[in-house]
Amino acid sequence: MRCRLCDSDRLLSVLDLGATPPCERFLTAAELDDPEPTYPLHLRLCTDCLLLQIPALITPEDTFTEYAYFSSYSDTWVEHARQFVDEAVRRLSLDSNSLVVEVASNDGYLLQHVVQAGIPCLGIEPSVNVGAAARDRRVPTRTAFLDQDLAVAIRAEHGPADLVVANNVYAHIPDLLGFTQSLRALLADDGWLSIEVHHALNLVDLGQFDTVYHEHFQYYTLLSAARALATAGLAVVDVELLLTHGGSIRIWARPDSFGAAPSARVREVLRAEQQAGLHDVDGYLRLAPLAESVRHDLLRFLLECRSHGKTVVGYGAPGKGNTLLNYCGIRTDLLGYTVDRNPYKHGRFTPGTRIPILEPEQIAKDRPDVVLALPWNLEPELTEQLRFITEWGGELMFPLPRLHPAAL
Known part of the structure; x- marks a missing residue:
């Protein structure tokens, strides 16, 4: 295995959860006597760039062509999305002349609020069944996996996006560099990118080992996320600490050519990560004992x-x-x-x-x-x-x- 961010072969084992089946492959009664494939679930740390990652043993197509997760079944998550849209509209002065694109838009849980605000939008959702639910909500949705060709086509058809939203998808892509380039291709030169990901600070500090599964290929600190975004000319300008998914970060990035300086919150979160030992290898080694303790207690x-x-x-x-x-x-x-x-x-x-x-x-x-x-x-x-x-x-x-x- 080589690091999918910096291509280093210096990867250190930090948590080995054994071999398990993909977490969203729920079985029907007729499948109970069939063989069930399992894959190693082994978290490693790149000792050069400090990206946490697992091997890409399954593809996004394996997981997301038909998907069992519908965001709208969580009232908390729908309300979280509504609040985000309200804040983004105010912060970015979005209106009927703007364009919002959400990548991995699921069942329209977020973009339904953009539609209600009268702002043009488009969802990109690879799961056929989930995307159909979004269209039932009158959310314009393209059923596809985002890649650079699709990003260029969408930009040509709809224009550059003022806001690109990528909530809980940046961990789901094994082609990290290509996907990051695709996000940049969607975005206007003065646009905003908002990414929400589970914060590896909480994963390690609180032993949240169950957030590791095969469709999550990498796990981010703000430091490693900023390094990934920089590969496509995107600079982190702000960050918010969220309670979702056991503790997430909302990263705000813009094209680095725009020249925006990072906020004080960016410096504060980086400092917190450093104090927790996550800007060095040794800080990650406490995760495995915490996972074992949870297992024994339960x-x-x-x-x-x-x-x-x-x-x-x-x-x-x-x-x-x-x-x-x-x-x-x-x-x-x-x-x-x-x-x-x-x-x-x-x-x-x-x-x-x-x-x-x-x-x-x-x-x-x-x-x-x-x-x-x-x-x-x-x-x-x-x-x-x-x-x-x-x-x-x-x-x-x-x-x-x-x-x-x-x-x-």
Whole structure:
């Protein structure tokens, strides 16, 4: 393996999660007796440019041509997108003469707010089924993977974009350099690029190992993201710290020819990363022990529940949950089933661990003793949604950053 940013062969192992199936390949009942492919899930650090990455063992086409994740099933995420659009319209003075392009626009969860504001926009979404849901929301959507040819064609047809949004996609692209060039090709010379990614500072500091899965090819500090963007002549000018996905950064970048100076927030975040040891190799070595501690605590808790005859079920079937379940070796003897709001997943089974996915109403019918929330990053939203389990004395548990009960 060579670094996909700087082509170095000096890569250091920082977390080996074994071999697991791709996290979004939910199984149908008819597939339960079929062989299931697994791939190593092994996080490495480039000791030259400090980019965290895993080998590109599956392609985006394998994952995203038909996709199980629909952003709009999270109320928190839709509200997050609405607030972003409102702030971007104000900050950038966007109007009916502007153009907003979102890459990996999913089911229109964000661009629906741009449409409502009367601002021209276009979504680029590779998943056929998810893009269809966006068009049902009247969000103009091109079903395609972004590459440089498509970027040039879109620019020729629609003009340069005043704002390009790339939320939670910059980690999903194995061709990091080509994708970054494509983002620049979409953008006006005085335009803005907004990227949201999970912050590797939180991944390492809080042991958030379940954010590592095969469709995430790289994991960014602000330092490594700035180095990647610079390869296409894009300069980081501002950054925001977000609570989403267990702690993300929103990076604002512009063409470096525009000459904008970085804000004080950029310097502050870089300083925080440096103080955490992430501008050096040694700071990353604490991740593996933290992951092992989470696994041991969770398994100890579930085994105690079983020994006391308590029923435990899950809530949610996110990609991160499948990394957690597979790394911990959790099967139906410890987690009877999980539920999810997404109808696409109902009647299917989690990859690798083969745990049934049911409708959320099943929890009220069965009245389990414990509900384990797999999308732990949505703790406030899920705590409110599941408050009703106190009617029978149920307990809601979150596995990360440390195993803990919700305050119901």
